[in-house]
Amino acid sequence: MKNDNNSSKSLETIDIRVYYEDxxxxxxxxxxxYLKFAERGRTxxxxxxxxxxxxxxxxxxVFVVVRHLEVDYRAAARLDDLLTVETRxxxxxxxxxxxxxxxxxxxxxxxTLKVVLACMGQDGRAARMPQALRTILEG
Amino acid sequence: MKNDNNSSKSLETIDIRVYYEDxxxxxxxxxxxYLKFAERGRTxxxxxxxxxxxxxxxxxxVFVVVRHLEVDYRAAARLDDLLTVETRxxxxxxxxxxxxxxxxxxxxxxxTLKVVLACMGQDGRAARMPQALRTILEG
Amino acid sequence: MKNDNNSSKSLETIDIRVYYEDxxxxxxxxxxxYLKFAERGRTxxxxxxxxxxxxxxxxxxVFVVVRHLEVDYRAAARLDDLLTVETRxxxxxxxxxxxxxxxxxxxxxxxTLKVVLACMGQDGRAARMPQALRTILEG
Amino acid sequence: MKNDNNSSKSLETIDIRVYYEDxxxxxxxxxxxYLKFAERGRTxxxxxxxxxxxxxxxxxxVFVVVRHLEVDYRAAARLDDLLTVETRxxxxxxxxxxxxxxxxxxxxxxxTLKVVLACMGQDGRAARMPQALRTILEG
Numbered sequence: 001m002k003n004d005n006n007s008s009k010s011l012e013t014i015d016i017r018v019y020y021e022d023x024x025x026x027x028x029x030x031x032x033x034y035l036k037f038a039e040r041g042r043t044x045x046x047x048x049x050x051x052x053x054x055x056x057x058x059x060x061x062v063f064v065v066v067r068h069l070e071v072d073y074r075a076a077a078r079l080d081d082l083l084t085v086e087t088r089x090x091x092x093x094x095x096x097x098x099x100x101x102x103x104x105x106x107x108x109x110x111x112t113l114k115v116v117l118a119c120m121g122q123d124g125r126a127a128r129m130p131q132a133l134r135t136i137l138e139g
Numbered sequence: 140m141k142n143d144n145n146s147s148k149s150l151e152t153i154d155i156r157v158y159y160e161d162x163x164x165x166x167x168x169x170x171x172x173y174l175k176f177a178e179r180g181r182t183x184x185x186x187x188x189x190x191x192x193x194x195x196x197x198x199x200x201v202f203v204v205v206r207h208l209e210v211d212y213r214a215a216a217r218l219d220d221l222l223t224v225e226t227r228x229x230x231x232x233x234x235x236x237x238x239x240x241x242x243x244x245x246x247x248x249x250x251t252l253k254v255v256l257a258c259m260g261q262d263g264r265a266a267r268m269p270q271a272l273r274t275i276l277e278g
Numbered sequence: 279m280k281n282d283n284n285s286s287k288s289l290e291t292i293d294i295r296v297y298y299e300d301x302x303x304x305x306x307x308x309x310x311x312y313l314k315f316a317e318r319g320r321t322x323x324x325x326x327x328x329x330x331x332x333x334x335x336x337x338x339x340v341f342v343v344v345r346h347l348e349v350d351y352r353a354a355a356r357l358d359d360l361l362t363v364e365t366r367x368x369x370x371x372x373x374x375x376x377x378x379x380x381x382x383x384x385x386x387x388x389x390t391l392k393v394v395l396a397c398m399g400q401d402g403r404a405a406r407m408p409q410a411l412r413t414i415l416e417g
Numbered sequence: 418m419k420n421d422n423n424s425s426k427s428l429e430t431i432d433i434r435v436y437y438e439d440x441x442x443x444x445x446x447x448x449x450x451y452l453k454f455a456e457r458g459r460t461x462x463x464x465x466x467x468x469x470x471x472x473x474x475x476x477x478x479v480f481v482v483v484r485h486l487e488v489d490y491r492a493a494a495r496l497d498d499l500l501t502v503e504t505r506x507x508x509x510x511x512x513x514x515x516x517x518x519x520x521x522x523x524x525x526x527x528x529t530l531k532v533v534l535a536c537m538g539q540d541g542r543a544a545r546m547p548q549a550l551r552t553i554l555e556g
């Protein structure tokens with residue numbers, strides 16, 4: 001089921017500063033670290049709507065886990081860069097959803113991610129999405 | 140162009156122990172850290188054939204960078220697990236190549252990655268693959 | 279030589295949110311990651327005075343490196359915590375300086391660091407502190 | 418109480434390869450990452466004596482946590498370096514112990530750590546050291 005909300009409504013943006021910890025000997029951000037930036041973006045997407053990772057599991061018994069990931073690396077970020085991470089929901093199912101995330105430096109698109117997330121119970125099996133989470137993802 | 144070598148020839152395997160540094164508060168390996176394991180696997184794939192990351196760039200002026208990534212997360216690794224990373228070349232072009240990487244615990248497949256890597260010159264533009272690298276990737 | 283400025287003048291504070299990337303399977307922040315938080319604090323201490331890591335080296339040929347570190351771990355930070363890092367100069371020499379850094383959650387002191395930093399030239403040897411840096415550290 | 422065993426008895430050594438993930442834009446290993454290397458060394462020190470982090474807590478209810486840390490950075494490790502981490506017990510108390518760790522490249526000493534570790538119960542308070550752990554640390 002496609003999320004038909006217009007994107008301006010469901011788009012959340014955070015700023016990220018690049019520190020030494022994020023870079024590697026190639027003098028650019030290490031390729032795995034864009035996934036950290038993306039996870040911060042997804043976390044703040046929920047937090048801005050009053051859902052915290054640490055409480056969602058406690059209150060509903062449901063964890064949100066990454067099931068599938070596609071990443072395009074177009075250009076590299078460097079030390080001291082100020083980046084933005086844009087996060088939006090592009091697909092919403094019964095037990096899973098898909099987020100599109102764009103990492104930019106100013107207007108320049110550096111890295112894009114498509115992230116498929118699934119709801120999982122404490123037994124490790126697929127679980128129905130909690131209504132509180134669904135409401136937020138529907139925008 | 141497909142690499143038609145049989146896979147037993149081009150497959151390289153490394154062992155990886157999971158330490159606290161790799162895990163997160165969900166008590167499993169943090170999703171970005173499988174990319175570190177995969178990068179160790181690709182590095183050792185080259186090292187076993189006498190190519191080191193730090194020397195390839197110096198000697199040929201060509202860097203190998205990740206352009207595209209697809210990851211499937213099937214099951215989670217945990218603290219103290221002993222994992223294996225299997226790395227093989229599945230496609231080989233003029234300036235890029237694709238590696239398939241399987242991260243396993245024993246016979247259990249945990250995470251699979253398809254990684255598209257490209258050769259880049261010091262000017263940041265696509266570069267022809269150095270012959271020494273091509274020879275190795277052809278198996 | 280002691281820095282005799284009163285501490286309210288030279289103290290800089292940043293906020294840090296704890297994400298999954300920072301935690302480990304003990305459900306607390308991994309012990310090495312407080313050093314990342316501290317390095318962000320030192321970087322922002324300089325940035326607020328218009329010195330960026332990436333430009334200092336370019337413009338003066340001098341790098342600032344950590345020579346010695348003492349860390350006291352008093353209490354643990356957890357997922358979703360909002361922390362503050364307080365950074366101040368406590369000692370200033372000809373080619374090195376010492377920073378005291380306190381990592382807190384609200385009024386609770388979690389981790390304290392004493393960090394000795396040294397100026398190093400491109401030859402890897404001790405170098406005189408650039409005047410622009412000295413002026414800032416003197417508060 | 419000093420551990421009076423001769424050091425050849427209690428010394429454990431592991432090898433560590435430096436990958437891109439460990440380095441930063443200064444083209445050396447990032448300062449916090451030596452703490453990861455040290456933690457791998459401490460973990461293998463116990464594992465070689467059949468104690469695993471993940472089982473110690475389960476079986477005894479006691480966690481081992483870092484309380485205090487002193488690090489001297491003498492020289493930098495670089496991409497593709499092969500390092501050794503030497504770990505030995507230098508002090509052993511009722512609820513805490515101290516390890517000395519030397520990180521070397523060949524005969525060259527790069528980084529030394531003195532790490533004070535404490536036993537902690539599930540209530541977060543100091544706990545008596547489990548006998549199985551004490552026996553190992555006494556060498």
